[in-house]
Amino acid sequence: MKKISVIVPCYNVAVYLDRCMEHLLGQTIGTGEMEIILVDDASTDNGATRQKISGYEQKFPDTVTAIFLEQNLRQGGARNVGMSYAGGEYLMFCDADDWLAYRAMEILYGTAKEYDADVVEYRYKTVTDTGESGKTIEQGSGSYYRELDREDMKRKLLMGSTDDFSLGCMRKLYRTALIREHSIRFAQNLICEEPSFTLPVRLYEKKHVFVDAALYYYLLRPDSTMHSNWDLRKWDNIKVWMLLMEDLDRRGFLTVYPEELACMMYDWGFSLSVRMMLQKGYVLTLEELQMLKKVLFGCFPQILENPYVAARAGNWDSAIQYVLRTELTEGIVEQANAELAEALQAGSAK
Numbered sequence: 624m625k626k627i628s629v630i631v632p633c634y635n636v637a638v639y640l641d642r643c644m645e646h647l648l649g650q651t652i653g654t655g656e657m658e659i660i661l662v663d664d665a666s667t668d669n670g671a672t673r674q675k676i677s678g679y680e681q682k683f684p685d686t687v688t689a690i691f692l693e694q695n696l697r698q699g700g701a702r703n704v705g706m707s708y709a710g711g712e713y714l715m716f717c718d719a720d721d722w723l724a725y726r727a728m729e730i731l732y733g734t735a736k737e738y739d740a741d742v743v744e745y746r747y748k749t750v751t752d753t754g755e756s757g758k759t760i761e762q763g764s765g766s767y768y769r770e771l772d773r774e775d776m777k778r779k780l781l782m783g784s785t786d787d788f789s790l791g792c793m794r795k796l797y798r799t800a801l802i803r804e805h806s807i808r809f810a811q812n813l814i815c816e817e818p819s820f821t822l823p824v825r826l827y828e829k830k831h832v833f834v835d836a837a838l839y840y841y842l843l844r845p846d847s848t849m850h851s852n853w854d855l856r857k858w859d860n861i862k863v864w865m866l867l868m869e870d871l872d873r874r875g876f877l878t879v880y881p882e883e884l885a886c887m888m889y890d891w892g893f894s895l896s897v898r899m900m901l902q903k904g905y906v907l908t909l910e911e912l913q914m915l916k917k918v919l920f921g922c923f924p925q926i927l928e929n930p931y932v933a934a935r936a937g938n939w940d941s942a943i944q945y946v947l948r949t950e951l952t953e954g955i956v957e958q959a960n961a962e963l964a965e966a967l968q969a970g971s972a973k
Contacts, residue, residue, distance in 0.1 A: 626656040626732050628711030628799065632701035634664040636719035637671035639842070644679055646722035652729040654686045660705045661687060661719075665695040699809030699816035702792075706802065713743075715796045720842045724760050727838035731796040734832050738768050741828035743796040744788065747839035763835035772829050774879060780825065781883040782931060788825065790891070792817040794839050801827060805874075810867070815860040818891065819867045826876050853903050860899060861918055864892030868922050885923040886931035893919045894943050901960075901967050909956045912946060919947070938966035 629647060633640065647659050661679065666672035673691060680689035688708055692701065702716060713735055717723060727745075735743045748761065771777060780788055789795075792809075801807075805827050810819040868888055871877055877884055893915055900907055919926055926932060927947055935944070942962040949955055 625658045625711040626652065626713065627728050627796070628658045628660060628709035628714040629728075630660045630662065630702055630705030630709065630714065630716050631719050632662050632664055632698045632705070632716075633666065633672050633676060633719045634695070634698075634701075635666045635668040635672055637668055637675050639720035640672070640675045640679075643717060643719050643722050646725060647717065648683065648686070649725050650723070650728045651726050652732060654683065656732075657686065657728060658709070658711055659683075659687045660690065660708050662690045662701040662705045663692060664697065664701040665692045696811050697813060697816070699813060699819065700811035702820075703808045703811065706808070709799055711799060713796050714799045714802065716792055717839070718793065718841075720844065721793070722840050722842075724836075724838045724840070725758060726760065730834065730836065730838065734834055735796055735798070738830055738832050740768075740796075740830045740832045741798045741801050742824060742830075743832045743834060745794050745796075745834040745839065746837045747794045747841050748837040749841050749843055751843050761837040765833070765835040767833050769831045769833075770829065771831055777826065778880060778883050781880060781887065788831070788833075790818045790821050792821050793841070795821070797824060810863050813859040813863050814856050815863050819863050819870070822867060822887075823870065823874065823876075826871070826874075826880075857900060857903070857905070858896070861892055861896045861915060864888055865918060865922070868892075882929055882931060885926055885929050888919060888922055889926055889929070889932050892922075893947075894939075897943065897963065898939075898967060901964055906960050907956065909951055909953055912951055912956055912959070916947060916951075938969065939963070942966055 631643065631647075636643075644659070647657075648654060650657060659679075661676045663673055663676050676689045676691075680687045690704060690708065692704065696704070698718075706714065713732060715728075715731070731743050731745065734740065746761075746763075769776070771780060801824070805823065807820055807823045807827070810816040868877070868884070871884060896915060897907065897912075900911075923929070927944065932944070942959060945962075946959050951959075
């Protein structure tokens with residue numbers, strides 16, 4: 624068994640893939656200890672991405688597995704397919720336009736084995752160019768190990784800072800057996816899909832390690848998923864959280880952590896959807912706000928009585944809760960848009 628499987632969704636990334644692969648194939652853990660699963664998500668660049676992927680599989684047949692999808696499933700779906708091929712003891716994800724520090728896998732696997740961890744989390748560094756070599760690692764002094772085998776610990780974790788336990792999937796190493804045992808998958812055909820995977824993982828994991836080191840380089844580029852085709856994807860976030868709440872209900876977690884998960888739906892489903900719209904320059908309509916309210920109250924009818932939500936302070940949450948308490952009209956929606964935009968600009972939004 625290989626030590627680590629790394630899954631790389633690929634969509635029209637021919638110009639970026641070489642750098643990503645250079646850093647994966649150059650991992651100090653050694654190519655014999657890892658497998659790289661490249662998933663071409665039905666790229667439309669006249670075969671350029673497919674040709675790159677095929678070339679790597681031909682050159683490194685014992686390390687690289689190439690998968691070619693006939694239909695675009697977006698990153699969540701591509702990761703799901705990649706996970707079905709993963710044979711490593713642990714698995715991780717890397718976007719094709721990003722890259723890892725050369726010692727990342729060695730550090731992460733060593734840490735996982737030392738603590739018998741289900742998840743090893745680490746930091747990332749946002750970059751706007753390709754000048755970061757990955758040879759020098761920025762390290763801090765905030766590393767820690769936590770056992771998460773009690774419900775009170777899980778509650779604190781759910782309501783704690785995302786600086787330590789993020790909802791993103793990229794900067795984590797996962798025990799493959801945990802994912803398989805609980806059939807954890809991403810929402811498909813949607814952006815903002817990562818919490819659909821990471822939140823169930825968070826609720827199942829028992830041993831979590833945070834490594835205070837920047838081992839992942841995230842390339843910020845204007846044509847990435849979160850910066851393009853927003854008109855077609857503006858409601859994906861709320862859809863992801865609807866599907867996630869349905870999944871957590873089936874798994875029995877809504878019974879165990881009802882108030883915490885309701886608050887997360889308020890924060891990350893409803894509130895974040897509104898915030899992203901305003902950040903993109905949209906003015907929400909009466910119909911759109913009514914739809915968002917219907918989704919939230921449909922999942923959690925008593926959300927305004929939730930103690931975590933009631934404790935929220937600041938201009939942003941005041942405006943959000945006014946929207947939730949009030950029977951909306953065109954005039955009220957106009958006022959709400961103005962107050963929310965003002966709160967967002969002032970930095971009051973979470």
